[in-house]
Amino acid sequence: MRARVWFRVGTLAVQSTVGLALVSGSMTAxxxxxxxxxxxxxxxxxxxxxxxxxxxxxxxxxxxxxxxVSVPGGARVIDATGKYVMPGIVDAMTSLGVSASDLNDxxxxxxxxxxxxxxxxxxxxxxxxxxxxxxxxxxxxxGVTTMYVAPADAALIGGQGxxxxxxxxxxxxxxxxEPAAMDMTLGTPPKEAARGRERDPYTRMASMAMLRQELIRxxxxxxxxxxxxxxxxxxxxxxxxxxxDRNIPVRLQATSATDIRAALRLSEEFGFDLILDGANAxxxxxxxxxxxxxxxxxxQVSHPYxxxxxxxxxxxxxxxxxxxxxxxxxxxxxxxxxxxxRAFGTLAPAGTGKWLLIDASIxxxxxxxxxxxxxxxxxxxxxxxxxxxxxxxxxxGKDADVIILDGPPLxxxxxxxxxxxxxxxxxxxxxxxx
Amino acid sequence: MRLVATSVTALALLxxxxxxxxxxxxxxxxxxxxxxxxxxxxxxxxxxxxxxxxVGAQVSIPADARVLDAAxxxxxxxxxxxxxxxxxxxxDLNDRPMLIGPQHxxxxxLDPDDEAFADAVEGGVTTIVTGPGSGENxxxxxxxxxxxxxxxxxxxxxxxxxMKFAMGAKGGQRYPTTTMxxxxxxxxxxxxxxxxxASWRRWEEGGREGPPPARDLGYESMAEVLDGRTxxxxxxxxxxxxxxLIRLKDEFGFDLTLHHSTxxxxxxPELAERGITAVVLPLGDRIGLSEDAMxxxxxxxxxxVKIAMHTDAPxxxxxWLRLCAAIAMRYGIPEDEALKTVTINAAEIxxxxxxxxxxxxxxxxxxxxFDGPWYEPSSRVDWVIGDGRVVFDRSxxxxxxxx
Numbered sequence: 001m002r003a004r005v006w007f008r009v010g011t012l013a014v015q016s017t018v019g020l021a022l023v024s025g026s027m028t029a030x031x032x033x034x035x036x037x038x039x040x041x042x043x044x045x046x047x048x049x050x051x052x053x054x055x056x057x058x059x060x061x062x063x064x065x066x067x068x069v070s071v072p073g074g075a076r077v078i079d080a081t082g083k084y085v086m087p088g089i090v091d092a093m094t095s096l097g098v099s100a101s102d103l104n105d106x107x108x109x110x111x112x113x114x115x116x117x118x119x120x121x122x123x124x125x126x127x128x129x130x131x132x133x134x135x136x137x138x139x140x141x142x143g144v145t146t147m148y149v150a151p152a153d154a155a156l157i158g159g160q161g162x163x164x165x166x167x168x169x170x171x172x173x174x175x176x177x178e179p180a181a182m183d184m185t186l187g188t189p190p191k192e193a194a195r196g197r198e199r200d201p202y203t204r205m206a207s208m209a210m211l212r213q214e215l216i217r218x219x220x221x222x223x224x225x226x227x228x229x230x231x232x233x234x235x236x237x238x239x240x241x242x243x244x245d246r247n248i249p250v251r252l253q254a255t256s257a258t259d260i261r262a263a264l265r266l267s268e269e270f271g272f273d274l275i276l277d278g279a280n281a282x283x284x285x286x287x288x289x290x291x292x293x294x295x296x297x298x299x300q301v302s303h304p305y306x307x308x309x310x311x312x313x314x315x316x317x318x319x320x321x322x323x324x325x326x327x328x329x330x331x332x333x334x335x336x337x338x339x340x341x342r343a344f345g346t347l348a349p350a351g352t353g354k355w356l357l358i359d360a361s362i363x364x365x366x367x368x369x370x371x372x373x374x375x376x377x378x379x380x381x382x383x384x385x386x387x388x389x390x391x392x393x394x395x396x397g398k399d400a401d402v403i404i405l406d407g408p409p410l411x412x413x414x415x416x417x418x419x420x421x422x423x424x425x426x427x428x429x430x431x432x433x434x
Numbered sequence: 435m436r437l438v439a440t441s442v443t444a445l446a447l448l449x450x451x452x453x454x455x456x457x458x459x460x461x462x463x464x465x466x467x468x469x470x471x472x473x474x475x476x477x478x479x480x481x482x483x484x485x486x487x488x489v490g491a492q493v494s495i496p497a498d499a500r501v502l503d504a505a506x507x508x509x510x511x512x513x514x515x516x517x518x519x520x521x522x523x524x525x526d527l528n529d530r531p532m533l534i535g536p537q538h539x540x541x542x543x544l545d546p547d548d549e550a551f552a553d554a555v556e557g558g559v560t561t562i563v564t565g566p567g568s569g570e571n572x573x574x575x576x577x578x579x580x581x582x583x584x585x586x587x588x589x590x591x592x593x594x595x596x597m598k599f600a601m602g603a604k605g606g607q608r609y610p611t612t613t614m615x616x617x618x619x620x621x622x623x624x625x626x627x628x629x630x631x632a633s634w635r636r637w638e639e640g641g642r643e644g645p646p647p648a649r650d651l652g653y654e655s656m657a658e659v660l661d662g663r664t665x666x667x668x669x670x671x672x673x674x675x676x677x678x679l680i681r682l683k684d685e686f687g688f689d690l691t692l693h694h695s696t697x698x699x700x701x702x703p704e705l706a707e708r709g710i711t712a713v714v715l716p717l718g719d720r721i722g723l724s725e726d727a728m729x730x731x732x733x734x735x736x737x738x739v740k741i742a743m744h745t746d747a748p749x750x751x752x753x754w755l756r757l758c759a760a761i762a763m764r765y766g767i768p769e770d771e772a773l774k775t776v777t778i779n780a781a782e783i784x785x786x787x788x789x790x791x792x793x794x795x796x797x798x799x800x801x802x803x804f805d806g807p808w809y810e811p812s813s814r815v816d817w818v819i820g821d822g823r824v825v826f827d828r829s830x831x832x833x834x835x836x837x
Contacts, residue, residue: 141725302754302811311524311748319549320751358761364812365805412760412811 034058035420036071037404040080045087045371045379046393055085057400060423065394078418080404086374087394088145088401088419091353092297092381093251093277093306093338095152096139097121097164103152109190109201110214112243113235114159116149117178122169139166140427143416144339144353145401146176146382146391152342153185153253153307154193156201156211160239161251163385165401166353167419167426176387181251181275182243184211186259188316189307208262215270218244249273249386251297255306256316257281264288275384278306278340281318286331295334295384298325300355301362306340325360325376326367336381337363337373361410370410399423458482459819460495461801464504467770467808468793469511469777479509481799484822489793502817502824508808510773511793512560512800512820514780515755516713517667517693517744520550521564521579524748528569533605534623536659537651538574540565541593546586550748554581555826557753558802558815561591561781561790568600568669571616572623575655576667578784580800581752582818582825591786596691597659599668601675617678624686627656665689665785667713673697680704691783693744696723699730702737711740711783714762714775731775732766742780760809772809798822 035057042053044065054069055062071077095103095116102119105111122136139147144166151158160179168174186207194201201207218240224231242248254263255278264285267274276282276296282289289296298304301322305312328335337360341352360373368376382392390399400423407414419427459481466477468489478493479486495501519527526543529535543566554562565576578592599620603611610619630653637646658664666688668679676698683690692698695712698705705712714731715723734741743758745751755776763772781791789798799822806813818826 138724302757303750311519320553320753355761358757358811362811365814410812412757412764412809415764 032059033423034063034072034075035078035400035423035425036069036075037078037080037085037402038071040083040085040404042394043084043086043374043409044394045374046395052081053085055394055402057402057420057423060400062394062396062398062400062402064396078404083417084405084407084409084414085394086143086403086405086409087378087392087398088403088421089143089353089356089377090336090379090381090385090387090392091139091144091147091339091341091356092336092385093150093299094139094147094341094353095150096147096341096352097136097149104154104158104193106197109154109156109194109199110210111151111155111159111236112157112182112214112239114151115162115179116151116159116183117162117164117171117175120149120162120164120171122164122171122174136166137427139353140419140421141416141429142352142354142356143403143405143419144356145403145419145421146387147353148180148251148338148381148385150181150183150251153183153189156184156186156190156207157214157240158183158185160248163387165421167421167424173422176390177385179239179242179248180385180387181249182239183251183253185253186211186262187253187255188313189253204258204262208266211266212269215240215244215266219270243272244270246271246273249275251275251277253277253306254279255281256318257284259316260285264292264294267294278304280304280321280324282333283321283324283327283331286328286333289328290332293334295336295380296328297336297338297381297384298328299338299340300359301325301337301366302359307342322362323366325363326372329368329372329376334380334384335376336384337376338381357409357414357416358412361412364410370408373410457822458487458496458499459502459799459822459824460493460499461502461504461509461803461817461819462495464507464509464803466509466793467511467773469770469774470792470794473770476505477509479793479801481801481819481822484799486793486795486797486799486801488795500824502803504803506805507816508804508806508813509793510558510802510804510808511777511791512798512802512818513558513755513776514561514563514742514784514786514791515554515559515745515747515752515776516563516742516780516783518562518564518747518752519567519749520554520562520747520752521545521548527567528573530569530604533570533608533610534572534619535570535574535652536572536597536655538566539593540575540577540595541590544577546589550752551581554747554752555818555820556815556831557751557755558804558808558818559752559755560800560802560818560820560825561784561786562747562752563595563667563784565595565598565667568598568604570604571600571620572656573598573600575664578786580820582820588821591789592784594658594664595784596665596667597655599666599679601668601670601672601678613674613678617682620682621685623652623656624660624682627653627660628686630654631657631660659688660686662689665691667691667693669693670698671696673700676701676705680708680710683708683710694746695734695741696727696730698739699727699733702734702739705734706738711742711779713742713744713780713783728761729765731762735767735771740779740783741775742783743775756808757811760811763809769809 037055042050056064098119150161162178163176163180165174221237252263254260299306305317379392382388402420404418417429417432461479466474480488522543566573576595578595580589583589633647690710692712695714759772759776778791781787801819803817804813
């Protein structure tokens with residue numbers, strides 16, 4: 001896997017393979033603290049559960065995990081007896097932390113040059129208050145410690161998404177990977193947005209033609225720049241160049257079978273790495289997905305409609321089948337479950353990360369094992385987003401993103417009690433002593 | 435002769451096969467939550483001729499009963515979703531040009547073959563209130579119906595199942611565009627209804643002399659609200675609008691249920707005092723409410739306000755009604771009280787508790803059997819019995835597992 005981080009310095013796009021430590025940056029004072037979480041059922045995700053295990057956190061990283069871990073003197077010891085300890089949830093699709101008006105450019109359906117990180121607000125509020133103040137505490141209260149932040153789906157090419165931690169206000173430190181992917185959408189959302197403004201694309205044909213034309217332009221741009229380095233630069237073309245060079249994947253939201261088929265065709269034509277988002281109809285394409293190693297990020301099990309319509313349009317959103325994550329997983333498709341949190345201060349749909357564990361526990365009744373469900377919320381999304389060197393499991397050397405639950409993780413009665421991000425305790429549930 | 439007899443027998447067998455149903459069903463050996471009494475361990479629910487015939491730990495099972503073995507399972511009444519919009523095309527839910535349209539009847543838009551009903555049944559929801567949307571300040575009359583069955587007449591419990599109000603300015607640029615304008619507009623309409631009723635009474639009491647007053651369907655429908663034949667189901671989020679509704683109720687004396695009720699908890703004592711009920715969020719896990727608001731149902735319950743859950747389907751699938759109650763449990767509502775919010779409370783608020791909402795002798799034979807606790811998302815519905823017939827059997831259902 002590519003442990004590669006993308007930085008943009010000034011106006012120059014710089015591809016750097018600097019160490020990941022750069023992004024996690026310096027530790028705060030409390031991150032220096034050594035913490036031993038002892039006595040709980042440890043679910044490392046990368047391996048089998050450890051009864052009465054210990055997780056040792058040092059300098060913001062996992063220092064040890066096991067049944068026989070010696071706890072250094074001076075360590076802060078947390079008694080997790082009777083509780084469950086697991087890695088923080090990785091929510092592979094949100095648009096949290098971004099003002100609604102900043103999610104898509106109203107003037108243009110194709111904006112590959114735009115980077116969500118430049119709209120991202122890490123300082124605590126996820127929306128505009130009102131009836132639904134989606135505070136980042138909400139994500140933490142569901143145990144989400146890492147999330148993908150994307151432009152919304154009203155554009156064909158919305159721009160470049162980022163992976164961030166859900167705690168911390170220093171943008172440089174909370175950023176895990178940026179740009180992490182290029183976000184694109186097929187199907188209804190860009191069509192509806194365009195129709196509202198009487199511009200293209202009105203149809204799926206137009207959507208595909210426009211995407212294809214844009215990618216061809218990017219190919220031509222690359223050739224032109226290679227031939228004459230003094231040719232004028234174009235940020236959008238450079239960003240699509242990252243896609244064509246397979247430095248970043250395309251995250252393509254495709255909800256209906258028609259859109260999935262189109263997405264597969266497009267990625268084959270242009271040779272980019274594809275991640276299918278919200279592809280609840282992916283079952284039909286399982287063989288191709290397995291062959292081509294194309295992963296899928298599904299929406300919530302109870303409500304897999306990933307767009308922001310209050311009442312989903314049944315033409316584009318196939319009937320709910322709660323066994324989809326189980327069957328895709330069983331077929332060998334790398335399948336993550338994400339919240340697709342996209343409400344911004346209104347009562348619009350917003351399954352925030354707070355509900356990911358509870359929602360995903362539905363999949364247990366439809367044939368997934370506990371281990372499979374938990375992987376779909378942690379290690380698999382981390383792998384899909386190419387950040388599994390840092391997050392997604394309790395393994396020595398990974399970021400100390402750890403959560404303690406007061407009961408089995410897949411029960412509606414269970415609460416997240418404590419959350420550490422990069423070794424800093426950032427959430428303690430009310431009523432839980434420290 | 436012999437041939438004929440054989441055919442008759444064959445036909446009889448065929449008929450029995452087609453219905454596939456015994457007249458008597460015994461759900462045996464489960465943990466029975468009746469919604470009105472304490473849980474019964476190793477209990478049996480006996481259903482005869484479509485109705486609950488016996489419930490208890492010591493129920494003798496007739497020899498001809500079809501026995502469903504519920505050992506280790508959870509048995510609850512068929513659930514009731516007090517607020518949804520299924521059974522109609524979404525384009526039929528709101529008539530926006532008519533901001534006050536009490537004459538609209540959901541029944542006139544009903545498509546009983548809507549596939550969403552199957553989702554409801556699969557999730558153990560056997561009775562629903564379904565009605566017009568919230569695009570107008572008064573959008574029309576809801577209905578109460580069963581989610582299963584061929585005979586539409588038998589499916590409908592109440593044709594006049596509550597008058598939908600929706601607070602908030604709805605008209606875009608048209609009057610009223612303010613919160614106070616909406617209140618004034620509603621008040622004016624209710625006063626006109628009073629005057630309309632009075633004009634008819636004068637005509638009746640005057641010996642029906644002269645031509646009768648002109649009939650107006652809107653005022654006629656709203657008159658049902660004023661004289662208590664039906665009640666107000668008011669979509670409301672903000673505490674300001676909750677206060678307005680309380681004032682309107684005090685002025686006009688109608689029965690009132692708040693719907694969505696996002697900030698109703700802020701006026702919980704005022705609601706309890708007046709017997710105003712509340713159909714509440716959370717809508718499963720789909721709505722991004724703050725923790726304060728998530729605690730709302732618990733605060734209402736603690737203050738003695740009768741509450742029920744709703745899915746607002748198709749906003750969330752009706753299948754997950756129980757998840758709404760389960761999530762409310764997390765904030766402090768005890769298990770059996772949470773169950774009431776999707777059974778007996780929902781039935782009482784919908785005015786159909788004489789028929790449904792609990793496992794009591796004489797009520798409709800609507801029963802759900804889960805393979806685990808009803809509130810755990812990971813539990814599955816094994817059987818749904820509706821009006822005494824098995825209307826969902828997971829072992830025979832083609833959906834879900836391994837399709």
